[in-house]
Amino acid sequence: MVLLENDSFLTELTRLFQKCRTTGSVAITLKKYDGRTKPVPRKGHPESYEPADNKCLLRASDGKKKISTVVSLKHHVRKIGVGGWDMQIARLANVREHWLVGPILGSMYMNV
Amino acid sequence: MPYYQTWEEFARAAEKLYLTAPMKVRVVLKYRHCDGNLRIKVTDDAVCLQYKTDQAQDVKKIEKLHGKLMRLMVSKESGDHE
Numbered sequence: 504m505v506l507l508e509n510d511s512f513l514t515e516l517t518r519l520f521q522k523c524r525t526t527g528s529v530a531i532t533l534k535k536y537d538g539r540t541k542p543v544p545r546k547g548h549p550e551s552y553e554p555a556d557n558k559c560l561l562r563a564s565d566g567k568k569k570i571s572t573v574v575s576l577k578h579h580v581r582k583i584g585v586g587g588w589d590m591q592i593a594r595l596a597n598v599r600e601h602w603l604v605g606p607i608l609g610s611m612y613m614n615v
Numbered sequence: 616m617p618y619y620q621t622w623e624e625f626a627r628a629a630e631k632l633y634l635t636a637p638m639k640v641r642v643v644l645k646y647r648h649c650d651g652n653l654r655i656k657v658t659d660d661a662v663c664l665q666y667k668t669d670q671a672q673d674v675k676k677i678e679k680l681h682g683k684l685m686r687l688m689v690s691k692e693s694g695d696h697e
Contacts, residue, residue, distance in 0.1 A: 523647075523648060524648050527647075528646060529645070529646050530646075531645075531646075532644075533641065533643075533684065534642070535688040536688075558689065559688035574689060
């Protein structure tokens with residue numbers, strides 16, 4: 504599992520979507536993250552980390568390659584949310600004749 | 616675990632589940648371009664809520680819910696601390 508910065512994560516996510524155009528699926532997982540970097544200690548041993556309340560973990564995979572990133576600031580949330588998976592789906596969906604998602608999502612990005 | 620038939624019911628249940636257990640809940644999106652469908656799952660490993668679609672207009676709704684949950688996770692005004 505590769506832990507990336509937010510911008511690199513978006514770049515790699517684009518590549519995952521492009522690779523899976525003809526076959527396969529892209530899975531994106533989102534979970535709240537408390538900032539721990541070490542495993543949970545055994546009973547009787549003290550926790551040695553500061554719990555963080557404002558982070559989330561984003562993971563993406565195509566079944567083979569796995570990438571992840573930690574999102575912790577509100578303006579990063581906007582960047583990931585807007586420039587992330589839904590834009591990729593919009594681009595791919597434009598290829599299919601019956602998906603008319605392009606104009607809708609295009610206007611959405613202009614408004615953020 | 617059945618898929619929800621209406622988006623509104625799914626969205627309401629998903630947000631309620633997240634607010635009940637913010638540290639346990641994960642949101643999984645799975646997109647298959649070759650089949651033309653998008654699935655979303657919200658689970659705390661006990662309850663599993665799923666919705667699937669092949670409609671373009673649902674992409675925007677799913678994106679809004681995903682963004683909303685992400686903002687809740689990143690916001691500092693969450694309820695319980697350890």
